[in-house]
C-alpha cells in the first residue's frame with residue numbers, strides 16, 4: 001500500500017506540513033509506504049501553465065496515480081484551502097482520486113474557519129471520485145506546540161483526532177484489495193522488467 005503525503009502550504013516552515021509529517025510518521029509505524037509531495041517544491045512555472053510533462057510535476061502526478069491513499073494538508077487561507085494546493089489538484093485528471101482513500105487536514109489561525117475543509121476542499125476531492133474521504137483533522141497553530149527537542153507537541157484534542165484518523169486510514173488500507181500483478185505498486189515504478 002502506498003500513501004502520498006501532499007503538502008499545500010507555500011510556507012517553508014509550515015505548521016500544516018509539520019502535522020502532515022507527524023501523521024506520516026504514525027502511518028509508517030503501521031507499515032505504510034510513504035511518498036512526500038510538497039507542492040511548493042514543484043516547478044511554479046509548470047504548475048501555473050498546467051505543464052504536466054515538466055519532470056517534477058510528471059513525477060508527482062505518477063506518484064498520486066499509483067497511490068492507494070492521499071493525506072492532503074493545507075493551511076486555511078481566506079476561509080478556504082490554499083491556492084497552491086488548488087493549482088496542483090487542477091493538474092489531476094477529473095477522476096484522479098478514483099479508488100483512493102483521502103484524509104484531509106488543515107491548520108488555521110483560529111477556530112473560525114474550522115469547517116473550511118468540509119465546505120471548500122471536500123467537494124473538490126469528491127468531484128475527483130475519491131473512494132472515501134475520511135473525517136477531516138483541523139488544528140489551530142497554537143495547538144501545535146514544540147517539545148524541548150523540537151518535536152511536535154500536539155494539544156490533547158488534536159492528538160486524539162490524529163490517532164483516530166491514522167487508525168481509520170490504516171485499517172481501511174488493510175481492507176483494500178491487493179493490486180493485480182499487471183498494475184505495479186509505486187515502489188516498482190522504476191523496476192527493470194525481468
Ligand SMILES: Cc1cc2nc3c(=O)[nH]c(=O)nc-3n(C[C@H](O)[C@H](O)[C@H](O)COP(=O)(O)O)c2cc1C
Pocket residue numbers: 009010011013014015016017074075076077078079080107108109110111112113140141
Ligand atoms: C494569506 C493568509 C491568509 C490566512 N487566512 C486565514 C483564514 O482565513 N482563517 C484562519 O483561521 N487563518 C488564516 N490564516 C492563518 C493560517 O491559516 C495559519 O497560520 C496556518 O497555520 C498556516 O499554516 P502553514 O504554516 O502550513 O502555512 C491565514 C494566513 C495567511 C498567510
